[in-house]
Amino acid sequence: MKSPLCVTHRKQTASFRIVGLMLAITPLWLMLAAANTLAYAQAKSSPADWTEFHRDNMQRWNPYETVLGVGNVGNLELKWKNPIGAYMTSGGISSTVTVDGVVYFGSTDGAVYALNATTGTKLWSFTTGYLVDSSPAVANGVVYVGSWDGNLYALNASTGAKLWKYATESECTGATLCGSGLVGTSPTVANGVVYFAAFDGNVFALNASTGALLWKYTTGLHVYASPAVANGVVYVGSQDGNEYALNASTGAKLWSYATTVNNVFSSAAVAYGVVYIGASDGNVYALNASTGSLLWSHYYGDDLIDSSPAVANGVVYISGTGKFYAVKASTGDLLWNFTTGGGYESSSPAVANGVVYIGSVDGNVYALNASTGALLWSYRAGEPGLFSSPIIVDGTLYIIYANQSNTGNTYAFSVGVDADLFLRINPSTTTVHQGDLITYAFPVWNLGPDNADNEVLTTQVPEGTTFDYIRISGTPALGTCTHPPYQGTGQIVCHEGASMAPNTTWTVRLTVKLTAPAGTVITANAATMSDTPDPNMANNTATVSLTVQ
Missing domain, CATH: 2.130.10.10 (YVTN repeat-like/Quinoprotein amine dehydrogenase)
Structure with missing residues (x-):
């Protein structure tokens, strides 16, 4: 219909909060249970529905709204x-x-x-x-x-x-x-x-x-x-x-x-x-x-x-x-x-x-x-x-x-929007040697109950390796990553850039080359966050370690 400040209440951004997570990454020993894809089901019709431009009372007034009000x-x-x-x-x-x-x-x-x-x-x-x-x-x-x-x-x-x-x-x-x-x-x-x-x-x-x-x-x-x-x-x-x-x-x-x-x-x-x-x-x-x-x-x-x-x-x-x-x-x-x-x-x-x-x-x-x-x-x-x-x-x-x-x-x-993110790190192999290429998968699962908006994943090229390439897959928008040059080292930040629905996953895959000698422990860390409040921050970090053979 052609009818043709900043947020006064605002949480920290995902990019800001994720810095704190990266300073205190702890191992995760949890296993993610299989979940069924959330199927769309129609909500029950309500008189509160807004069925047309004027609304059915021709007043652009919803007298049935009771959730949102002056107080919240x-x-x-x-x-x-x-x-x-x-x-x-x-x-x-x-x-x-x-x-x-x-x-x-x-x-x-x-x-x-x-x-x-x-x-x-x-x-x-x-x-x-x-x-x-x-x-x-x-x-x-x-x-x-x-x-x-x-x-x-x-x-x-x-x-x-x-x-x-x-x-x-x-x-x-x-x-x-x-x-x-x-x-x-x-x-x-x-x-x-x-x-x-x-x-x-x-x-x-x-x-x-x-x-x-x-x-x-x-x-x-x-x-x-x-x-x-x-x-x-x-x-x-x-x-x-x-x-x-x-x-x-x-x-x-x-x-x-x-x-x-x-x-x-x-x-x-x-x-x-x-x-x-x-x-x-x-x-x-x-x-x-x-x-x-x-x-x-x-x-x-x-x-x-x-x-x-x-x-x-x-x-x-x-x-x-x-x-x-x-x-x-x-x-x-x-x-x-x-x-x-x-x-x-x-x-x-x-x-x-x-x-x-x-x-x-x-x-x-x-x-x-x-x-x-x-x-x-x-x-x-x-x-x-x-x-x-x-x-x-x-x-x-x-x-x-x-x-x-x-x-x-x-x-x-x-109001009351929450999205519980769960991060894991899965190496492509657990037996590695100097000179090998290894791919780390970082799957992030949104356990819900709401959408996770503007998800960010932060990691770095593990010490003892150099950057080879990175790719993204998943049900939301693929997103973008900033990363070091080929054979470089340093931080990697990936932005999903859209909304991630409950019970969907978004995965970043990082491939690196092992340069460290035998006996070296290679440790990969990662953390994730979104703009949506997360009720369980313990799920947002992951660590995995491998020993070079």
């Missing part, structure tokens, strides 16, 4: 991150939804992705014909998502298989913009109908099971705001400057309200019988949901407000230009504001259990006290360029970071 959000830690699909163009970026233990999102690489919500591992992907910055909607086992190729897709939520697609105009192929028919809005599903809008100015209602067109309404210009559906009415803004209310069954116009500018990118929030929107004239509007009459509008000093509001407990939360606002829902009176380090903010806020979460183009994710605006936690995802909107489900915060350099990640943060 400052302890958020990175649970996992996955770089897959984290691409961006000037078109914007999709936001995640999470349903039944699966995270779904679109990417401007043209694909729709499904990740395991617990581990971040990829479950499936589906490739459309062009960019996908639409945020998916999931209902009854089906994922609905739009693409810039001019189609609205329905995919099997378990497999990603295409069930049907609806073309807004003649279909586009390849990297060619699909004219006015591109679908950048996020669909909304209600009562067996999927609603979405397209850049051609049309609002569509389709049979959610078959994709058959039920009705279509044409606004005065392009539509890039996502429809909100409440009480039998579809609310949607258009670049003709109007907010429209349409009969959800027939598409007939019930009313329209003209803002003072020809741009309404903001997707409406609906609560208390009121429609709340931002507009490119810098105003926030509150409209009577039944009649469209203006209840209040306020200008808070921004040139434009294109993000979508969140509404909870009588307060409207919305991003402006370098500012974030909390205003009284009944009057629009300013309650508090928070200054970000960014400019034009298109990320839309999410509210859960007394905390409001926002992404900023300054590259940070913020958690603020919803009552006071006080900063509770922040995480710097990278250089400026965070446009995606956050969601909170069952104690986990999800958000996508991507920038114009097409680098970034899908992130999951939660």
Whole structure:
């Protein structure tokens, strides 16, 4: 959905802590028991699931969240991150939804992705014909998502298989913009109908099971705001400057309200019988949901407000230009504001259990006290360029970071994250002679229960040997190593560089040449650590010794 500081609580980095481990390496006599590969199992569906951009209450507020709150959000830690699909163009970026233990999102690489919500591992992907910055909607086992190729897709939520697609105009192929028919809005599903809008100015209602067109309404210009559906009415803004209310069954116009500018990118929030929107004239509007009459509008000093509001407990939360606002829902009176380090903010806020979460183009994710605006936690995802909107489900915060350099990640943060790493050293042989090549394998097993992020393995060329070569294998990303030159000696540091799921292994293999004479004891030491807290540090070091024959 085109909606388009450092961490305040931070642990030591793996690279820093591992130095202490290397100073006190002790022998390990433990044997690692065989473990079965963790199989993906769907989580039980919960009313706390965030099924679409607005959430099903059209307020971007999760009233079911009980795990994360004001008291513990400052302890958020990175649970996992996955770089897959984290691409961006000037078109914007999709936001995640999470349903039944699966995270779904679109990417401007043209694909729709499904990740395991617990581990971040990829479950499936589906490739459309062009960019996908639409945020998916999931209902009854089906994922609905739009693409810039001019189609609205329905995919099997378990497999990603295409069930049907609806073309807004003649279909586009390849990297060619699909004219006015591109679908950048996020669909909304209600009562067996999927609603979405397209850049051609049309609002569509389709049979959610078959994709058959039920009705279509044409606004005065392009539509890039996502429809909100409440009480039998579809609310949607258009670049003709109007907010429209349409009969959800027939598409007939019930009313329209003209803002003072020809741009309404903001997707409406609906609560208390009121429609709340931002507009490119810098105003926030509150409209009577039944009649469209203006209840209040306020200008808070921004040139434009294109993000979508969140509404909870009588307060409207919305991003402006370098500012974030909390205003009284009944009057629009300013309650508090928070200054970000960014400019034009298109990320839309999410509210859960007394905390409001926002992404900023300054590259940070913020958690603020919803009552006071006080900063509770922040995480710097990278250089400026965070446009995606956050969601909170069952104690986990999800958000996508991507920038114009097409680098970034899908992130999951939660509290109480642990990953128990277990390291061994296995020599290729126990009988060695001067001049032999010997390979040491350093398998690192993540015993769980959570992902191990950014794992680091540190060792050195054993005394009495010289470096020959090194390689990496395993189920996570292969990673990189810094090492001495051929026939050299010294320290070796290997970075896994991604997330290592529970019950997976990552192995570094070091080959050295024995130069010491017979009778010399050759000792290899190693230590491992990750950015994820480890409850059992005794498993993180290993030593093995051999005697030259």
